[in-house]
Amino acid sequence: MTTLLEVENLSRSFGGLVAVKDVSFSLRAGRITALIGPNGAGKTTCFNLVAGALKPTSGRVLFEGRQIDNSPPETVCRMGIARTFQIVRPMREMSVLENAMIGAFSWTRNVSEARSKAYESLESVGLAAKAHARTDQLTLPDRKMLETAKALSTRPKLLLLDEVMAGLRPTEAAGIVGVLQKLAEGGLTILLVEHVMRIVMEVASRVVVLHHGAKIAEGPPGEVVADPKVLESYLGAGFHA
Numbered sequence: 431m432t433t434l435l436e437v438e439n440l441s442r443s444f445g446g447l448v449a450v451k452d453v454s455f456s457l458r459a460g461r462i463t464a465l466i467g468p469n470g471a472g473k474t475t476c477f478n479l480v481a482g483a484l485k486p487t488s489g490r491v492l493f494e495g496r497q498i499d500n501s502p503p504e505t506v507c508r509m510g511i512a513r514t515f516q517i518v519r520p521m522r523e524m525s526v527l528e529n530a531m532i533g534a535f536s537w538t539r540n541v542s543e544a545r546s547k548a549y550e551s552l553e554s555v556g557l558a559a560k561a562h563a564r565t566d567q568l569t570l571p572d573r574k575m576l577e578t579a580k581a582l583s584t585r586p587k588l589l590l591l592d593e594v595m596a597g598l599r600p601t602e603a604a605g606i607v608g609v610l611q612k613l614a615e616g617g618l619t620i621l622l623v624e625h626v627m628r629i630v631m632e633v634a635s636r637v638v639v640l641h642h643g644a645k646i647a648e649g650p651p652g653e654v655v656a657d658p659k660v661l662e663s664y665l666g667a668g669f670h671a
């Protein structure tokens with residue numbers, strides 16, 4: 431397996447607050463990795479640093495061996511990193527398909543090319559049948575999948591998913607887990623922020639744990655949930671894997 435992304439000694443401060451502190455990890459191609467930790471641990475800041483939305487105070491981000499932390503988000507996106515946001519806000523006056531096309535305009539100006547990529551993205555998240563629906567007719571899980579389809583339309587190699595299962599019922603989340611597993615089987619690399627440990631255990635083959643901005647554990651989910659540091663800082667003594 432090849433390494434797609436390397437985060438090396440990454441730090442980011444906001445004034446006196448160190449939000450991400452000397453964090454290193456790498457992502458293997460085709461694997462699903464979860465980034466977990468309590469509120470304020472630095473997960474979203476890490477995402478923003480990888481996606482080019484924030485510049486690191488120190489450290490480096492390498493994608494396919496090239497340093498990307500000085501590149502703007504549009505360049506990072508064109509290189510193959512796409513992200514979704516915690517709060518999903520589709521363009522309400524546009525159809526599901528038109529929303530999914532937005533991502534494709536990062537690499538083409540050809541409308542029919544964008545439309546065909548958008549269909550393919552909607553198909554891979556199970557939304558093709560609703561391509562012509564209005565976005566206000568979508569359920570919350572569908573809106574989350576539309577956000578994912580929009581990101582897929584950019585043709586990413588790495589997909590960053592910020593709390594894509596938040597607010598969903600277990601059966602709805604199970605559907606999304608299936609979609610993510612299929613995407614990874616197709617070769618996509620996924621880094622996801624997720625709070626529900628049951629989902630992390632099911633979907634991720636590797637877990638990185640942040641606490642107060644620093645990495646406190648990393649490994650397969652079964653190992654990480656048994657780590658005393660993780661139990662103490664995040665999961666609590668009552669957690670049973």
Ligand SMILES: Nc1ncnc2c1ncn2[C@@H]1O[C@H](COP(=O)(O)OP(=O)(O)OP(=O)(O)O)[C@@H](O)[C@H]1O
Nearest residue numbers: 444447448449467468469470471472473474475476
């Ligand atoms: N733009 C900013 N300006 C100042 N402080 C910030 C900024 N962004 C994040 N922070 C602070 O950095 C720390 C890490 O925040 P971050 O959002 O990365 O955590 P998180 O792990 O994603 O939390 P959550 O699970 O609540 O989303 C927090 O203390 C937060 O208040």
